[in-house]
Amino acid sequence: MLTREGISKQHLNSFDEFRENGLQEIINEVGSIDIENAEYPYKIQLGKIRLQRPRMTELDGSITNITPAEARLRNVSYVAPFMLEASVVEDGKILETKFIHIGDIPVMVKSTACILVRMAEQKLIDHGEDPSDPGGYFIINGSERVIVGLEDLSYNKIIVDADKVGGKIVLKAKVYSSIVGYRAKLELVLKEDGLIVAKIPGSPVDIPIVTLIRALGYESDKEIADAVSLVDEIQDSLAGSFEKGDVKTSKDAIVYISKRIAPGMLEEFQIKRAETLLDWGLLPHLGKHPENRKEKAQFLGEAACKLLELKLGWIKPDDKDHYGNKVVKFAGQMLADLFRTAFRNLVRDMKYQLERSGQKRGINAVAAAIRPGIITDKLNNAIATGNWGRGRVGVTQLLDRTNYLSTLSHLRRVQSPLSRTQPNFEARDLHSTHFGRICPSETPEGSNCGLVKNLALSAIISVSVPSQAIVEKLYEYGTQHFTDVTDDVKRDGTRVFVDGKLLGYYKDGKKLSESLRELRRTNSGIHPHVGISYHATDQEGSTKRIYINCNAGRVLRPLIIIKDNKSLLTKDLLDKISNHLTSWEELIRNGVIELVDANEEENCFIAID
Known part of the structure; x- marks a missing residue:
């Protein structure tokens, strides 16, 4: 199995998924750019993408294809130009279309974008490569960098937990709702008097769950209780939440929420803010449109049901260290976050350039307004330094080439985002679900012990499958x-x-x-x-x-x-x-x-x- 799949398959799968689907999805999120001129407004429609073969520009301006070995020896980056199809649209008619170079993307060695992919052993030797090198790393300015796998809690999953707050045990249900490029945490808390409140990003106050479900379109008490559960004991436990809720219709519930999150503003602005919160801030993975609200109400009911089952002692609190509640993020997801911000910056810059230039228009003006350096520099700098923005450092590391085994070990390493300075005993412990997934003995000594792990040789990282x-x-x-x-x-x-x-x-x-x-x-x-x-x-x-x-x-x-x-x-x-x-x-x-x-x-x- 290892000879077929290779040691660094998880990195290659992740990068290939990003190259084939992730990039196009990020472009489609933007879709088109409106250029607002005084004389003739037009828009630029973004289409398909094309990644060319890795190459570099020589000092005399000529372009040559390069191999990873050459990139290492000449201290240059192993990158491939990234072409984007752009069309100028005026009054609904496409005037002209062209593939424009928008930047260079670092290529993972031995991925499908690399020229070494599926090369015979002798040919690899001719290219100055080691045939048994597993690939799975990037070459930036001649140094080999690995994006280390990052462990994270599972998304879109209701995790119930009993926390100690000031000597009292507080029951909570958490959901990290995540869609492409955006994640929002929803937390339900069971108060002592039986009231369940929801903490939503974007709302400074806790909102009672009955009010929230009502705002999502379930009007009668029976509908709300049925959304949680039809079992009598659980419906009885909801009594505390119903007694505190004094709003009776969906409209009143939205007004109640709007007054809490935007006090002192005009009423129509308040309502707009509340509706944006319900559609964007609350469980975005279920959709961001008003027609998804019933589904969100149903999901909130399920979260409340799980919380009440925990209170009644029917289920046990979820174990955060269980490997079923964890996912491991590799190069693909990390690069997608980076590319998204870089591409948005590029679009903003291009819009500014085109609106300022005024008279010139047409596809050549668009090509001139694009600065490929925005994407190229952002990706190269992040991989070269390991600074991923938003305070995340050490995401990439210099590939350990002490000997062949240390290279293999480094390519199968997984980091935990937890702080190195706190004890976190449970997180550092060996868990029964690590069996066959995480190597039980390979972990550093000292402050990283148990937080830096290595994938077992038999472990495979799942790929994304359309549902x-x-x-x-x-x-x-x-x-x-x-x-x-x-x-x-x-x-x-x-x-x-x-x-x-x-x-x-x-x-x-x-x-x-x-x-x-x-x-x-x-x-x-x-x-x-x-x-x-x-x-x-x-x-x-x-x-x-x-x-x-x-x-x-x-x-x-x-x-x-x-x-x-x-x-x-x-x-x-x-x-x-x-x-x-x-x-x-x-x-x-x-x-x-x-x-x-x-x-x-x-x-x-x-x-x-």
């Missing part, structure tokens, strides 16, 4: 959307989540999870990296949940499937593998080996031997 096909499969299997579900399925059924969105309800969650796993094993439209985990407790009336995760950055480990007490990896298959007649990917496709993340492992029986 559309899975959502269709779920509805095909009979999942009912939360708007048209019957009460008994809602009460006794299983809540189905895909990437943190509540999709609906299904009668028998255990059966659904088994059917989906069977589809994944038989290679029937579900990617092997998708995680399917079913959570239920023995408590009567507690909610059953099934989580389907398609996000990148989860740490997976390969396991051999056992059917009828027999291992599916037979001696014949092992012989075929050793004779190179079958490959590791084929074993996964044929359902002999399965990639399991830490959440799904909770549903598995695993034999050690």
Whole structure:
């Protein structure tokens, strides 16, 4: 498996994903630029992108293609020019179109943008490269830099926790809602008198949850209680929240929120601010339009339900150090954040130049107004120094070339964002979910102990999978959307989540999870990296949940499937593998080996031997 995948596959996958999809998504976010002239306003429509082969400009102005070895020897950066299709549009008509150079992007060695990709061993030697070098790093000004993997809490996932505040235990539910380039933290707190309040970014005061759900469009008390749960004990626990809530209609709720977040402003501004808060600040991963509000209300109900189940002792607090609640971010996600700010700066600068120049227009004026240095310098400086803006330092490190093993170790390193100076005993401890994912013995001594970890050789980092096909499969299997579900399925059924969105309800969650796993094993439209985990407790009336995760950055480990007490990896298959007649990917496709993340492992029986 390692010979096929390579040691630094997680870096290469992440960078390739950024190159193929991430860049285009960032361009599409901007879409078009309006140039407002006094005489004739026009707009620039941004289209497809094209990354060319890595090259450098010589002193005499000529352009030559370069190899990584040459970049190292000549102390230059290994970068590729980035072309963007731009069209001038006037009165809805496209006048002219051209690919314009907007900057250079550092190329990861051995990624699909690199010229060494899929080169034969002898050819690599001719190019002055080591054939067993794994790649996965950048070359900036001749020095090799690695973007070290960064551990982070899972996004879009409700995590309930019991915190000690001043000797009292306070129950909280947190969600880090994240969309491309923007994340917002929502926190629900259960007060002593039973009132649940929500802390939202952009609101200086806590808002009672009943008021918040009402503002999102659920008017009657029954609708709100049903959004949380249909179980009597949980509805009884909501009494404290209903007694304190004195607003009765959605309009009043929005006015209530607007007076709290923008006091002293004109009423229409207040309402505008409140609606922006509901659409943008609250759970942006569910959508940023007014039509997503019902879904947000439903999600808030689920968070409140989980919080009340914790209060009743039906579920245990979530473990922050469980590897199922963690994702690891690599070069792709880090570069996307950087490129987004750089590209926005470029667009702002270009708009200013074009509006100031006035008379000149047409595609050549646009090309002249673009300064490629904005993107090139920002990316190069960040990778060269490791300063990622917003106070994040040490994101990149100089690749450790002491010997071959230290290089491999450095490419599989993972950092935790926690402070090095505080004890954080639990975070530094070895956790049972590290088994097969994180090396138990390779960690530095001293202040970094347990915070800097290394991926196990068997660990694989999941890639991002589009969830559309899975959502269709779920509805095909009979999942009912939360708007048209019957009460008994809602009460006794299983809540189905895909990437943190509540999709609906299904009668028998255990059966659904088994059917989906069977589809994944038989290679029937579900990617092997998708995680399917079913959570239920023995408590009567507690909610059953099934989580389907398609996000990148989860740490997976390969396991051999056992059917009828027999291992599916037979001696014949092992012989075929050793004779190179079958490959590791084929074993996964044929359902002999399965990639399991830490959440799904909770549903598995695993034999050690």
